[in-house]
Amino acid sequence: MTSFFEFQFLLFSVLAIVSALLFVTRRNPVPAALWLVNVMFALSGLYVMLDAPFVGAVQILVYAGAIMVVFVFVVMLLNLGRSGITDLRALGARLGAGLVGVCLLTMLLMSQRQRLPQMPSAPAIPNVVTPVATSLFSDYLVAFELTSVVLLVAVIGAVLLAKKRVRA
Amino acid sequence: MITEALIVSAILFVIGVVGVLTRRNAIILFMCVELMLNAVNLSFVALSKLHGVTGQVFVVMVMTIAAAEAAVGLAIVISVFRHAGTVDLSSLKLLRG
Numbered sequence: 001m002t003s004f005f006e007f008q009f010l011l012f013s014v015l016a017i018v019s020a021l022l023f024v025t026r027r028n029p030v031p032a033a034l035w036l037v038n039v040m041f042a043l044s045g046l047y048v049m050l051d052a053p054f055v056g057a058v059q060i061l062v063y064a065g066a067i068m069v070v071f072v073f074v075v076m077l078l079n080l081g082r083s084g085i086t087d088l089r090a091l092g093a094r095l096g097a098g099l100v101g102v103c104l105l106t107m108l109l110m111s112q113r114q115r116l117p118q119m120p121s122a123p124a125i126p127n128v129v130t131p132v133a134t135s136l137f138s139d140y141l142v143a144f145e146l147t148s149v150v151l152l153v154a155v156i157g158a159v160l161l162a163k164k165r166v167r168a
Numbered sequence: 169m170i171t172e173a174l175i176v177s178a179i180l181f182v183i184g185v186v187g188v189l190t191r192r193n194a195i196i197l198f199m200c201v202e203l204m205l206n207a208v209n210l211s212f213v214a215l216s217k218l219h220g221v222t223g224q225v226f227v228v229m230v231m232t233i234a235a236a237e238a239a240v241g242l243a244i245v246i247s248v249f250r251h252a253g254t255v256d257l258s259s260l261k262l263l264r265g
Contacts, residue, residue, distance in 0.1 A: 097189035154236030161243035
């Protein structure tokens with residue numbers, strides 16, 4: 001049972017990382033977006049396995065269902081789906097980016113290794129959505145309401161930015 | 169399992185950073201930023217197993233802000249495309265002296 005769980009966790013992790021690598025190396029934006037959707041799905045599986053099924057569901061609904069659709073929509077609106085010349089930077093910039101990536105990864109892993117206490121895995125809670133909702137609607141109510149204002153402002157701003165200019 | 173999740177999160181974040189540094193297509197850059205936000209979300213969820221549900225509340229907030237950011241950012245990309253006819257960032261050098 002435990003080994004099967006760990007196997008699935010490993011499976012989703014590998015799926016996420018491989019999809020992310022494929023995403024970042026695709027030249028054409030449309031396959032890149034689809035690989036990123038794959039990453040989102042794998043992450044959603046990881047969320048469910050980490051006792052956060054609500055976040056997993058929201059991940060699929062919001063990221064895979066809404067945000068990536070907007071991305072693909074914009075790619076197709078601007079007709080960028082042709083795989084023309086590569087948009088990779090020059091070799092020096094790529095090597096520098098790789099160096100930055102290796103340094104950052106080493107730093108992150110080292111800091112995690114130092115800080116993280118080796119905890120035994122917590123017992124599974126039967127109801128995992130209620131505490132989130134209680135916390136969201138009591139302790140973080142102001143922040144929750146403010147995000148609605150942020151969304152409203154973002155929608156109005158997006159419409160204003162993207163609409164065609166009317167010549168005055 | 170938390171440790172593994174944090175390692176996966178670090179790897180995904182670094183892939184996003186490398187993507188931002190190596191690509192020039194503005195839309196792919198935005199997608200890399202989304203990947204980085206997702207990596208941080210994975211960290212939040214993994215640590216919420218250790219420290220209570222606050223991490224999951226943060227993830228909901230991050231997703232909301234990410235949606236707002238995607239909407240505004242893509243509107244800016246559309247606006248830039250209309251102005252310059254391309255989304256290649258290296259060809260947008262209006263401010264270069």
